[in-house]
Amino acid sequence: MDEEAKMPENPVVPTPNDIISIEPAPPRRSEWRRFARVFFGRKLYLVGFIIVVIIILTAIFAPVLTPYDPEKNDLTSRLQTPNAEHLLGTDQLGRDILTRIVYGARVSLIIGFSAVFASTIVGTIMGLAAAHYGGWVFAIIMRIADVLMALPAIILMMLIAGMLKGGGIWIVVFALGFGGIAPMARMMCGQALSVKQNDYIMAARAVGMSNWRIMFTQIFPNAYPPLIVGLTMGIGGVVLGEAGLSFLGIGVQAPTPSWGGMVMDGQRFLLTNPLLSLMPGVAIMFLVFGFNMVGDGVRDAIDPRLRGVI
Amino acid sequence: MTAYIIRRIIIGFMILILVTILVFLLVRLLPGDPVMRYMANFTGTGQQNVMTPEQHDAMMVKLGLDRPIPVQYWDWISKVFRGDLGESLGVQQPISKLIADVLPRTAYIGFWMFVVGTFGGLLVGIYCALRRGTWLDNTLTTIANIGMTVPVFWLGILLIYLFSYKLGWFPMYGWVNPWDDFWKSCTYVVLPIASVALGGIAGMARLTRSCMLEVMRTDYVRTAWAKGLRERVIVVRHQLKNAMIPVVTSLGGTLAMILGGSVFIETVFSIPGMGLMMTTAIFDYDYQVVQASALIFGGIVIFSNLAVDIAWGWLDPRIRYG
Amino acid sequence: MALLDVQGLQTYFHTEYGLVKAADGVTFHVNQGEIIGLVGESGCGKSVSILSVMRLITSPPGETVGGKVIFDGKDLLKYKPNGREMRAIRGSKLTMIFQEPMSSLNPVLTISRQLTETLELHLDMDKRAAKERAIELLRMVGVPDAANRVDDYPHQFSGGMRQRVMIAMALSCNPAIIFADEPTTAVDVTTQAQLLELMKDLVTRLNTALVIVTHNLGVVARYAERIYVMYAGRIIESGRSEDIFGNPRHPYTIGLLHSVPKLGERHGTRKLIPIYGLPPDLINMPPTCAFLPRCTEKIGRCEKEPWPELRAVGDDHYISCYVDIKGK
Numbered sequence: 001m002d003e004e005a006k007m008p009e010n011p012v013v014p015t016p017n018d019i020i021s022i023e024p025a026p027p028r029r030s031e032w033r034r035f036a037r038v039f040f041g042r043k044l045y046l047v048g049f050i051i052v053v054i055i056i057l058t059a060i061f062a063p064v065l066t067p068y069d070p071e072k073n074d075l076t077s078r079l080q081t082p083n084a085e086h087l088l089g090t091d092q093l094g095r096d097i098l099t100r101i102v103y104g105a106r107v108s109l110i111i112g113f114s115a116v117f118a119s120t121i122v123g124t125i126m127g128l129a130a131a132h133y134g135g136w137v138f139a140i141i142m143r144i145a146d147v148l149m150a151l152p153a154i155i156l157m158m159l160i161a162g163m164l165k166g167g168g169i170w171i172v173v174f175a176l177g178f179g180g181i182a183p184m185a186r187m188m189c190g191q192a193l194s195v196k197q198n199d200y201i202m203a204a205r206a207v208g209m210s211n212w213r214i215m216f217t218q219i220f221p222n223a224y225p226p227l228i229v230g231l232t233m234g235i236g237g238v239v240l241g242e243a244g245l246s247f248l249g250i251g252v253q254a255p256t257p258s259w260g261g262m263v264m265d266g267q268r269f270l271l272t273n274p275l276l277s278l279m280p281g282v283a284i285m286f287l288v289f290g291f292n293m294v295g296d297g298v299r300d301a302i303d304p305r306l307r308g309v310i
Numbered sequence: 311m312t313a314y315i316i317r318r319i320i321i322g323f324m325i326l327i328l329v330t331i332l333v334f335l336l337v338r339l340l341p342g343d344p345v346m347r348y349m350a351n352f353t354g355t356g357q358q359n360v361m362t363p364e365q366h367d368a369m370m371v372k373l374g375l376d377r378p379i380p381v382q383y384w385d386w387i388s389k390v391f392r393g394d395l396g397e398s399l400g401v402q403q404p405i406s407k408l409i410a411d412v413l414p415r416t417a418y419i420g421f422w423m424f425v426v427g428t429f430g431g432l433l434v435g436i437y438c439a440l441r442r443g444t445w446l447d448n449t450l451t452t453i454a455n456i457g458m459t460v461p462v463f464w465l466g467i468l469l470i471y472l473f474s475y476k477l478g479w480f481p482m483y484g485w486v487n488p489w490d491d492f493w494k495s496c497t498y499v500v501l502p503i504a505s506v507a508l509g510g511i512a513g514m515a516r517l518t519r520s521c522m523l524e525v526m527r528t529d530y531v532r533t534a535w536a537k538g539l540r541e542r543v544i545v546v547r548h549q550l551k552n553a554m555i556p557v558v559t560s561l562g563g564t565l566a567m568i569l570g571g572s573v574f575i576e577t578v579f580s581i582p583g584m585g586l587m588m589t590t591a592i593f594d595y596d597y598q599v600v601q602a603s604a605l606i607f608g609g610i611v612i613f614s615n616l617a618v619d620i621a622w623g624w625l626d627p628r629i630r631y632g
Numbered sequence: 633m634a635l636l637d638v639q640g641l642q643t644y645f646h647t648e649y650g651l652v653k654a655a656d657g658v659t660f661h662v663n664q665g666e667i668i669g670l671v672g673e674s675g676c677g678k679s680v681s682i683l684s685v686m687r688l689i690t691s692p693p694g695e696t697v698g699g700k701v702i703f704d705g706k707d708l709l710k711y712k713p714n715g716r717e718m719r720a721i722r723g724s725k726l727t728m729i730f731q732e733p734m735s736s737l738n739p740v741l742t743i744s745r746q747l748t749e750t751l752e753l754h755l756d757m758d759k760r761a762a763k764e765r766a767i768e769l770l771r772m773v774g775v776p777d778a779a780n781r782v783d784d785y786p787h788q789f790s791g792g793m794r795q796r797v798m799i800a801m802a803l804s805c806n807p808a809i810i811f812a813d814e815p816t817t818a819v820d821v822t823t824q825a826q827l828l829e830l831m832k833d834l835v836t837r838l839n840t841a842l843v844i845v846t847h848n849l850g851v852v853a854r855y856a857e858r859i860y861v862m863y864a865g866r867i868i869e870s871g872r873s874e875d876i877f878g879n880p881r882h883p884y885t886i887g888l889l890h891s892v893p894k895l896g897e898r899h900g901t902r903k904l905i906p907i908y909g910l911p912p913d914l915i916n917m918p919p920t921c922a923f924l925p926r927c928t929e930k931i932g933r934c935e936k937e938p939w940p941e942l943r944a945v946g947d948d949h950y951i952s953c954y955v956d957i958k959g960k
Contacts (some may be wrong), residue, residue, distance in 0.1 A: 038648075044455070147325055150326075150611050150615070151329065151604060155608075159337070159600065162600065244462075247461070248592075260461070263461070271475055278467065278468060285460055289455070443692075527690075532730070533737065535688055535714070536730075537722065538750070538753065627787065628739060628785070
C-alpha cells in the first residue's frame with residue numbers, strides 16, 4: 001500500500017475542488033482496543049460489567065455456593081430472621097432466602113436471554129423484510145408493530161402469560177419475547193432503511209447483486225450495531241418484565257425460585273420479616289442495572305451515534 | 311395541518327380496530343376452553359370436569375362460544391361500539407358498569423403519576439444538561455440510571471415499609487375516592503403515585519438530558535452563539551423547542567409505561583382500579599373482563615399517541631407544512 | 633493599524649487519543665474592507681482558528697491556551713468566552729457564515745425570527761422595525777419575494793437560499809469583519825459562484841472585511857486580496873494573492889499549485905504533480921517542521937531545528953521555511 005502511494009504509475013488527475021482536501025488517514029488503532037478503551041473507560045460501565053459477570057458466575061455455580069435446596073420445604077425453620085445458618089433468613093416454608101435468590105439468578109438469566117434472543121431473531125427478520133420489500137410488506141409489518149406497541153408491554157405479556165397460566169417458564173419466555181418483537185422490528189427496519197440510502201448499496205445493485213445477497217452481505221452487516229446494543233439493553237427490560245409477571249403470580253410458578261415471585265410471597269410478611277420481600281428486589285435491580293450499563297457501554301463503544309436511537 | 315390531523319385520526323382508528331382483533335384472537339386462540347377453565351377455577355378444585363357435557367354445551371351456547379370465531383368477533387365488536395362490553399362471568403354484572411367504577415380511579419392516579427413523572431423528569435433533565443459534568447449532574451444521572459432499574463412493585467413495598475410502617479405517615483394500603491373525601495384520599499395516593507412517578511422521572515430525565523446535549527452540539531445552536539445571544543435566550547429560544555420534539559414523541563410510551571406500572575401498584579396497594587380488575591380477571595379466567603380491560607388500556611395508549619402526534623406537528627414546522 | 637490582529641493563537645483539544653494541537657501559533661491580521669483567504673487542507677486548523685477568534689470553541693474538549701486576538705484595541709482572549717463583552721462583539725462587529733446551510737439555521741424558528749433577534753439584540757430595534765429590516769436584508773441578498781418568504785421556515789428554502797439567509801444574518805448589524813467558514817462547500821457549483829459574487833459585492837459596498845476560509849484554491853485566487861496558507865495548525869506562508877500564486881516560496885504552497893489544474897491552461901502543457909504522503913496526525917507532533925516528511929526540498933537543518941518562525945521573503949510576503957527556493 002505505502003509503496004504504491006509513493007510512486008503511482010498513473011497519478012490520478014485531481015479536480016480543482018477536491019485537490020487538497022485529501023481525507024486524512026484514519027488513526028490505525030485496533031477496533032478491539034478502541035472498544036475496550038471506551039467500554040472500560042467509564043467507571044459505571046465497568047461496574048455494570050463486573051455485576052453481570054458476578055451474576056452469571058453465581059447462576060452457573062449456584063449448587064456450589066449454597067448448601068440448601070431452593071425448593072425443598074423445611075417447616076421446622078420457618079420465617080427465621082437472619083442468622084448464622086441462614087444469612088438472610090428463611091421464608092414461610094422454611095427455605096433459605098439467599099439460596100433462593102442465588103438460584104433465582106438462573107431463572108432470570110435463562111428467561112432473559114431466551115426471550116431476548118427469540119424476539120431479536122423474529123424482530124430482525126421482520127424489520128429486514130419490511131425494509132427490503134417495502135410496499136405492502138412494509139405496510140403490513142409496520143402495522144403489526146404498531147398494534148403490538150399500542151398495548152402497554154406488560155398488558156400484552158399479561159394477556160399471553162395469563163391465558164396460558166401454569167405452563168412453565170417457556171410460556172413466560174414466549175410472552176416476554178412476544179412483547180419485545182415490535183420495538184426490535186421497528187428499529188431494525190429504520191436502520192436497514194438508512195443503510196439502504198448509502199451509495200455502496202447502489203454500487204452493489206449496479207454490479208448486479210441479487211436482492212437477497214445485498215440484504216445479507218451489505219445491509220445486514222452494516223445495520224447490526226443497534227442489534228447488538230438492543231440485545232444487551234433488552235435483557236434488563238425482559239428481566240424486569242419477568243419479575244413483574246411473577247410478582248402478579250402469572251409468571252414463573254412456585255416452587256421454582258423467581259425474584260418477582262419472592263417479592264410477592266414476602267409482601268405478606270413485610271412487617272415482621274422485611275428482607276423476605278426486599279432482598280430479591282435488590283437482586284433484580286443489580287441484574288438490570290448491570291445489563292443496562294453494559295448495554296450503554298457497548299453502545300458507546302460500537303457507535304456513539306446510536307445514543308438517540310436506542 | 312388539518313390534513314395531517316385527519317390522517318393521524320384515521321390511522322389511530324385503524325390501529326384501534328387491529329388492537330381489538332389482536333386482543334380477541336389472543337384470548338380466543340390460546341389453547342384451553344374458557345368455560346372449563348373458568349369453572350375449574352371457580353370451584354377451586356382445579357379439576358376441569360365439574361360440569362356434565364350437557365351443562366358445558368349449554369353454557370357454550372349461552373356465551374356464544376359455539377359459533378365460528380369471525381362471527382364471535384363481529385358479535386363482540388359490534389356490541390363494543392355500542393358501548394356494551396359484555397358481562398363479567400365472575401360478578402355477573404355488565405362490564406361497562408364495572409369499568410365506570412374502576413377507570414376513574416386508575417385515571418386519577420395515572421394522571422398524577424404522568425404529571426409528576428414528566429415535569430419532574432423534564433426539570434431534572436434540563437438542569438443536568440445545562441450543568442453537565444458537575445457533581446450534582448453526575449449524582450442525579452447516576453440516580454436516574456438506578457431509578458430505571460427499580461421494579462415498581464418493589465419500590466411500592468419499600469415505601470410502605472419505610473413511610474407507612476416505620477414512620478407511620480401514610481396508611482399501608484387501600485383507597486378513598488378523592489371525590490368523596492379529598493384530604494383523606496391524598497394520604498392514600500401519595501405512595502402509589504411516588505412509586506410509579508420515580509421511574510417516570512428517571513426515564514424522562516435521562517431522555518431530556520441526552521436530547522438537550524444532542525441539540526447543544528447542533529450547528530444552529532452554534533449559529534445562535536455566534537449571534538452573541540445570552541445563554542438563557544439560546545436555551546429557551548433555540549434549544550428547548552428542538553429538544554422537546556423527541557421528548558414529546560416519547561410521551562405516548564411514557565404513558566404506556568405508567569399504565570403498566572399502575573397495574574403493579576394497584577396490586578401492591580390494593581387500589582380497586584383497572585389494573586387490579588384485570589389481574590383478578592386473569593386469575594378467574596373471566597375472559598370477557600380481560601378482553602375489555604386490555605381494550606381500554608390499548609384505547610388509552612392509542613388516544614394519547616394521537617395527542618402526541620398532534621403536539622409534534624405543532625412543535626415541528628417540518629411536520630406542520632410537510 | 634490592522635483591524636484584527638491575531639498573534640500566536642493556540643487552541644488545543646483534549647481527545648480520547650491525546651492532546652490535539654489544532655491551532656498552534658496562528659498569526660494573521662485583517663485590515664479594514666479587505667478580502668482575506670485562509671487556505672489549507674481539511675483538518676489543518678483553519679476553522680478552529682476562526683472559531684477561536686470568535687471564542688466559539690466548545691470547552692471541553694477545546695481550549696484556547698495562548699496567543700492574542702487584538703480587535704479594536706482589546707484582546708478578545710482576555711474576555712470570558714460567553715461574557716458580556718464578547719457577546720456584544722459577536723454577531724454585531726464580528727460575524728460568521730457557516731459551512732452547512734442545511735443545519736445552521738434553527739428548523740423550528742421562522743427566518744424572520746432568526747434575522748430579527750440579532751437586530752433586536754445589537755441595534756435595539758423594536759419588532760416592527762426589525763422585521764422591515766429583515767425583509768430589506770433578504771432583498772439585498774437576492775431572496776425573491778422576500779416580504780412573503782420572511783415568515784417561512786428554513787426547510788422551505790433551498791440550500792443556496794439558506795446560505796443567502798446566513799449572509800443576510802451576518803451582514804445585519806454592519807459588521808467590521810465577516811468570517812465565512814467554507815461558505816460554498818456544501819452548495820452546487822453554479823450556486824457557489826453566485827454566492828461568492830454576492831458576498832464580494834456586498835462587502836465591497838459596505839466596506840466590510842471578509843475572511844474566506846476554504847480548501848478551494850480557485851475560490852481564493854479569484855476573490856482574496858491577501859492569502860494565508862495553513863498547514864498542521866500553523867500559517868506557513870502569507871502574502872498578496874498575486875505573490876502566492878505567481879511566486880510561491882514555501883515547498884507546500886509550491887506543491888499545492890503544481891497539483892492544481894489551471895483554468896484556460898491547454899491540456900498537456902504542464903504535468904500535474906500530487907503532493908505525496910498524508911497530512912500529519914496532529915497528536916504527537918514532532919518539534920520539527922510538520923511538512924518535513926512530505927517535503928521534496930528538505931535540507932539537513934530541517935531535521936535538527938524546530939519549526940521555523942515566519943520570515944519575510946518579499947514585500948508583505950512571509951514563509952515559515954529554512955529553504956529559500958525561487959518560485960518556478
